[in-house]
Amino acid sequence: MKYLIKLSVLAMLFLSFTTTTFAQETTKKVKTLSAEKILPFSAEKVWAIVGEDYGAIARSHPRIIESNYINGSLKAGEGAERVCYFNEKHTQYLKEKMIDYDPENFAFTNTIYQVGKFPLDYDHTRGYWKISPRTDNSSKIVLEGTLRTKPACMGGMMKRQFTKLIEDYFIAIEHHLSTGEDVTKENFKSVKRQYATR
Numbered sequence: 001m002k003y004l005i006k007l008s009v010l011a012m013l014f015l016s017f018t019t020t021t022f023a024q025e026t027t028k029k030v031k032t033l034s035a036e037k038i039l040p041f042s043a044e045k046v047w048a049i050v051g052e053d054y055g056a057i058a059r060s061h062p063r064i065i066e067s068n069y070i071n072g073s074l075k076a077g078e079g080a081e082r083v084c085y086f087n088e089k090h091t092q093y094l095k096e097k098m099i100d101y102d103p104e105n106f107a108f109t110n111t112i113y114q115v116g117k118f119p120l121d122y123d124h125t126r127g128y129w130k131i132s133p134r135t136d137n138s139s140k141i142v143l144e145g146t147l148r149t150k151p152a153c154m155g156g157m158m159k160r161q162f163t164k165l166i167e168d169y170f171i172a173i174e175h176h177l178s179t180g181e182d183v184t185k186e187n188f189k190s191v192k193r194q195y196a197t198r
Contacts, residue, residue, distance in 0.1 A: 081098075
């Protein structure tokens, strides 16, 4: 059971990572995945949550219980760093850095440089976030990711879990934007019932 929980958290970490060029430039076994969702909000509003409120991801993420800027970072931007905690003891966590920050195009790449107790290959695990305007009140959020674990065989076991977790995160973003309410482990089941069929 503890192993499955760790796999679930590891899969959730993948919410932040990617670029397909990494898979093309290496012979290592890298998993590439992507997810997208149309949200009934402008690109500016979605970007405010995903791109500008980088250090406060815990407010709109159903699995992260606490998040903060670290290493002198005070706001989102090139080189900004954050830590995300998945349990009260802070033993399950990841530290990330924002690079290729492009607010004009609502995009950035998220890299991981430290994970507590999870066997990630940091050089091949990253994510590319992009929010594209559709109308004044509609946008598409896209996350493309590359992932490599040590051992590599663990990456395949995470694919189904990743799909579910990224869908959950997109639902949580929509709820947070719709209501201003923080999304937590405790309220997400109720939140998901409201949005999953939309």
